[in-house]
Amino acid sequence: MTTQAGRIPNLSLAQRAWNIRRKALLMGEVQGQGYIGQALGIADVLAAAYFHALDYRPEDPEWEGRDRFLLSIGHYAIALYAVLMEAGILPENELETYGMDDSRMPMSGMASYTPGMEITGGSLGQGLGIAVGMAMGLKRKRSPAFVYNLMSDGELGEGSTWEAAMSAVQHRLDNLICLVDFNDQQADGKSTAALATGDERAKWEAFGWHAQRVNGNDLPAVVAALDAARNAPDTQPRVIIFDTTMCKGVPFLEAREITHFVRVEPDEWGRALAVLEEGYPQ
Template structure:
């Protein structure tokens, strides 16, 4: 059964189709440069579809609208995925897809707020996004602005001390307008996340700090919709986190089947193959 979007760029296009469209746009951008963090982009597409076509309140024609929900990309190297979502949402023109990563493009390979409409922060040094989100959420509260702040971060950032300082600050300020999304794909530059630095029992760890925590299959749209709804409607004055267990390269089976690492190499002839494989799984 298809899931219909409820907010954002309203239409009767299902979330399944939105997620598929985001994956396709990301692949097309990767083909332009012959590279990109496509494994992460394919894996996070369901989360982005749920964010932009179910949860977030925004105006495509006015990305700076003061009443908008803010979506922060802490993981700047995921920019290819967010550009695809912003195009699907009508915030960026799809024609710019072919400029990805080129000189003078508004689509640099790592996300930069100064270049790209809809890109709220410049992601770079990992572990900074949640701290920025805390400050932004606190500022909105003090202005009596009811908007939410969503921060998408990586599992690798759970090993950064600055992340846990932000976690504690969010509780101190009772930031119930802050929703953190963790992409847990179990990969980072030094190898599998679970082999890197004392991760495990993620939801209980966040709960121990005072957050409302949920852990879901990040490629299950129904589970994502339920988790986002629960996070947004929670009555308790506390920040919320959704830990999304995602599969790298989701939707392109021959890439999924490889031994996955942080950077998935796609050979020149494989971009067209990946698009063909994705086409086989296009939602009805």
């Protein structure tokens, strides 16, 4: 379980997810743009990962015994920054530096800049291969740590993803958990109209993975899936496909046809925050 070092109030996972969404919106407002749709959609998964599943020390982001959380999708950095602030790894007073010169939070994630960011993502389809290497290294060290790799549904169309998937099975990497954000939205349209078609869970199972598919915005289902992945008794690598809703929590943004990169007018940031405020979980 997460080491909190006594510095963070005891909040529910729903409240954590709400805080992550709020921080992402505030950062988006700083720049007037950002991958807000993805951040709002994946917030529940990040809350459950960082405040239920992962083992880490906020005061020591490079602690050798930590579970590694890899962000394959570098443009989701705004979402990861939000959860790193919520976890106490990044100070919240840096929020207003998002995307600025000399900020530790560039708009696309870079490991050399940001505490708690394990890899520089963004060249899509590479994260799972890096995760396989990390998981192999931890196995050789006899470390009990897990490697979590968050990737997008668009990366299911990358050949390198499936090469890595085969390697993970070959090396029996039961310390590897792949998290797929399936929001069915890419820059040019729906993922299911590109290469992420058919029964994705069945594909992973055919490659030899322990696979689950759940609603990524249903927190109890997310928690149960993370527990099942971590505690699976076999030597297979594990994958969870999370079906998520872009812009979750802000209905007027959810309703937009194009949400891969949301165009938010200056007056809409305050409106989005107000709508989110109305839905604060008790």
